[in-house]
Amino acid sequence: MTSTLPSQPKDGDLAVSARPSAQGRFGRYGGQYVPETLMPALAELEQAAAEAWNDPAFTAELDRLLHRYVGRATPLYEAERLTAHYRRPDGGPRIWLKREDLNHTGAHKINNALGQALLALRMGKKRIIAETGAGQHGVATATVCARFGLECVVYMGAEDMRRQALNVFRMRLLGATVQPVTAGTATLKDATSEAIRDWVTNVESTHYILGSVAGPHPYPMLVRDFHAVIGRETRQQCAEAFGRLPDVLLACVGGGSNAMGLFHDFVEDVSVRMIGVEAAGDGVDTGRHAATITEGRNGVLHGAMSLLLQDADGQVQEAHSISAGLDYPGVGPEHSYFREIGRAEYAAVTDQQALDALRLVSELEGIIPALETAHAFAWLETLCPTLAAGTEVVINCSGRGDKDVNTVAEKLGNQL
Amino acid sequence: MIANGEFMETKNMPKTTISSQFQRVKTEGRIALMPFVMAGDPDLETTAEILLSLQQSGADMIELGIPYSDPLADGPVIQAAAARALSSGTTPAGVLNMLAGLRSQLSIPVILFTYSNPLLNRGMERFCDEAAAAGAVGLVVPDLPLEEAERLSPLAKERGIDLVLLVAPTTPADRMQRIAESSRGFTYLVSVTGVTGERTVMEDRVGLLVEQLKKLSPCPVAVGFGISGPEQVRQVRCWGADGAIVGSALVKRIGAAAPEAVVEQAAGFCQQLRQAVD
Numbered sequence A: 001m002t003s004t005l006p007s008q009p010k011d012g013d014l015a016v017s018a019r020p021s022a023q024g025r026f027g028r029y030g031g032q033y034v035p036e037t038l039m040p041a042l043a044e045l046e047q048a049a050a051e052a053w054n055d056p057a058f059t060a061e062l063d064r065l066l067h068r069y070v071g072r073a074t075p076l077y078e079a080e081r082l083t084a085h086y087r088r089p090d091g092g093p094r095i096w097l098k099r100e101d102l103n104h105t106g107a108h109k110i111n112n113a114l115g116q117a118l119l120a121l122r123m124g125k126k127r128i129i130a131e132t133g134a135g136q137h138g139v140a141t142a143t144v145c146a147r148f149g150l151e152c153v154v155y156m157g158a159e160d161m162r163r164q165a166l167n168v169f170r171m172r173l174l175g176a177t178v179q180p181v182t183a184g185t186a187t188l189k190d191a192t193s194e195a196i197r198d199w200v201t202n203v204e205s206t207h208y209i210l211g212s213v214a215g216p217h218p219y220p221m222l223v224r225d226f227h228a229v230i231g232r233e234t235r236q237q238c239a240e241a242f243g244r245l246p247d248v249l250l251a252c253v254g255g256g257s258n259a260m261g262l263f264h265d266f267v268e269d270v271s272v273r274m275i276g277v278e279a280a281g282d283g284v285d286t287g288r289h290a291a292t293i294t295e296g297r298n299g300v301l302h303g304a305m306s307l308l309l310q311d312a313d314g315q316v317q318e319a320h321s322i323s324a325g326l327d328y329p330g331v332g333p334e335h336s337y338f339r340e341i342g343r344a345e346y347a348a349v350t351d352q353q354a355l356d357a358l359r360l361v362s363e364l365e366g367i368i369p370a371l372e373t374a375h376a377f378a379w380l381e382t383l384c385p386t387l388a389a390g391t392e393v394v395i396n397c398s399g400r401g402d403k404d405v406n407t408v409a410e411k412l413g414n415q416l
Numbered sequence B: 001m002i003a004n005g006e007f008m009e010t011k012n013m014p015k016t017t018i019s020s021q022f023q024r025v026k027t028e029g030r031i032a033l034m035p036f037v038m039a040g041d042p043d044l045e046t047t048a049e050i051l052l053s054l055q056q057s058g059a060d061m062i063e064l065g066i067p068y069s070d071p072l073a074d075g076p077v078i079q080a081a082a083a084r085a086l087s088s089g090t091t092p093a094g095v096l097n098m099l100a101g102l103r104s105q106l107s108i109p110v111i112l113f114t115y116s117n118p119l120l121n122r123g124m125e126r127f128c129d130e131a132a133a134a135g136a137v138g139l140v141v142p143d144l145p146l147e148e149a150e151r152l153s154p155l156a157k158e159r160g161i162d163l164v165l166l167v168a169p170t171t172p173a174d175r176m177q178r179i180a181e182s183s184r185g186f187t188y189l190v191s192v193t194g195v196t197g198e199r200t201v202m203e204d205r206v207g208l209l210v211e212q213l214k215k216l217s218p219c220p221v222a223v224g225f226g227i228s229g230p231e232q233v234r235q236v237r238c239w240g241a242d243g244a245i246v247g248s249a250l251v252k253r254i255g256a257a258a259p260e261a262v263v264e265q266a267a268g269f270c271q272q273l274r275q276a277v278d
Helices: A036-053 A056-070 A080-085 A110-123 A136-148 A158-163 A165-173 A188-202 A219-227 A229-242 A257-266 A333-341 A351-365 A371-378 A380-386 A402-415 B017-027 B044-056 B076-087 B092-101 B116-122 B124-134 B146-158 B173-182 B205-216 B230-238 B248-256 B259-277
Strands: A076-078 A094-098 A127-132 A151-157 A177-181 A206-208 A248-252 A273-283 A288-290 A297-301 A304-308 A345-350 A392-396 B032-038 B062-065 B110-113 B138-140 B162-164 B187-190 B221-224 B243-246
Touching: A036 A056, A036 A110, A036 A188, A036 A219, A036 B173, A056 A110, A076 A229, A080 A094, A080 A351, A094 A229, A110 A127, A110 A136, A110 A206, A110 A219, A127 A136, A127 A188, A136 A151, A136 A165, A151 A158, A151 A188, A158 A165, A158 A177, A165 A177, A165 A402, A177 A188, A188 A206, A219 A229, A219 A257, A219 A333, A229 A257, A229 A392, A248 A257, A248 A371, A248 A380, A257 A273, A257 A333, A257 A392, A273 A351, A273 A371, A297 B116, A304 A333, A345 A351, A351 A371, A351 A380, A351 A402, A371 A380, A371 A392, A371 A402, A380 A392, B017 B032, B017 B162, B032 B044, B032 B076, B032 B221, B032 B248, B032 B259, B044 B062, B044 B092, B044 B259, B062 B076, B076 B248, B092 B124, B116 B124, B124 B146, B146 B162, B146 B173, B173 B205, B187 B205, B205 B221, B230 B243, B230 B259, B243 B259, B248 B259
Parallel strands: A094 A392, A127 A151, A127 A206, A151 A177, A248 A273, A248 A392, A273 A345, B032 B062, B032 B243, B062 B110, B110 B138, B138 B162, B187 B221, B221 B243
Antiparallel strands: A076 A094, A273 A288, A297 A304
């Protein structure tokens, strides 16, 4: 199995109605590679989601909570000083930020956590489990569980608990149990495995709120659809701000949920360039990175066929990134599909480039982005010089950086 | 005690090495003892000795795990064994080499247990070619979707390998039928809603599931996940199953034994289990 080079996508490849297929496939990617015990629960979840989306009471409740509890719609903000920073004598692109960092709990993650909690209530499941890397999805899940009175257990790698101590405390304050995972690399990959094992054991009483567009079908579709509000708002806000579609969409990709949320509404608008930015860690040549799409081969992790960082024998490799949320050797299957059919482009930036971007955006815009988000900003350095004057670029400002100040201080402390 | 012919309804159940072994065991008036061992824990040389000693100690078949970095269906005991095996440098090719080296001595059927990724990474056909060349006659892949299993099964069959499918307590009846019809060699009944690992009590609904499966297909039924000792092997036998798979309880003993006592420990436990199937 080798990946093919990007080619020009055909219309049929892009039809939203065809993604995923009835078998949960995006082309060859996706599927349901899980223990038999979970198959009925996945079918139940798929059916519950389909019924919910067709139920006006559900969508009205979701919209109401997204507005009043989460704080949507988030602004589309013109980053004037960042735009000026990249301006050339002949002009340059104009940079807009989709301010997902202004959501309740500080990141896009709550769009999905809220939607899935409402689904769990519909299915009569009173116990919720989740995995978390940076802690943003864990906090979002703990938050909605508190809101609805659901029991909440969050699996988190012990190494990530150290890196994201603030978020661990937030989850506990919200009444969740944070379960440390010490197996393997003690990061997001192992936390996800442990959450799946919990679900296999308690499937009859428990709903698993998976936090990215990864995992077995229907999760990549389900999580995408709850985040698609990001792109829908962006489309309308672009029309209001400059009277047309954006030219470039830019987002960081770990599992790929914030990128998919931004991209989804624009997939059939082929004039819109979509770029996902992965974590190159110490550099893709060093072997210490999390650039799954850039360097991975087809494989199966956590229930889905997708690109995967693995060795010659198919053992999953350790990922490395300064950002806990991108520190994952897999990626959502629809991203692998977009890469294969050439609908989206994927790039990678190093830890250092992300740190530089975090400082730049903080100083120029008064916005401290999350380390994950900083990867998307960092790609501007490479991208902007190639863009024609007047190009409209939208970056998904997917999360705020408060949770990362300790990590950043360790790295930059002596320079500030 | 002789129930000749129950597994011989050859229309649905062609005769294979595994089905013949179940047949032989049945004519002896007992159920099959099927220990699981993680290849490479603590190292492949020791695994080879363990396999031979299990054969000597009354095992009817062996399920041999190929260690994988992310074993989703496994509890802590087998996860730890896989981690030990990987850190001792065990690779899928190494496991098959070890197995091939035992061909003249190991006469009981060997069923390989692997996750999807190492299998697909190798390619289904190449994996089956290599497994068959090493002498394996069965394959269990706990996270392979049914539609892919239905693609793999004929490829495996051509190479003399039975692809064994799993049924869980949560499996609905119509799906159970489809699995029972597609499974070859035997149907692997997962006895618990959960990952591998010892349980103190086995749920009574397992007995009903065995009964249900036996009605759906002439394929033998082996029960695994959660069997911790002779008492539960007897229980499985009472429920009318054809085989008992014992994994974590054996793997735990292998992991806990002093290096020089590993083989002896495994053999001793196997003998205790054997008394329960006789």
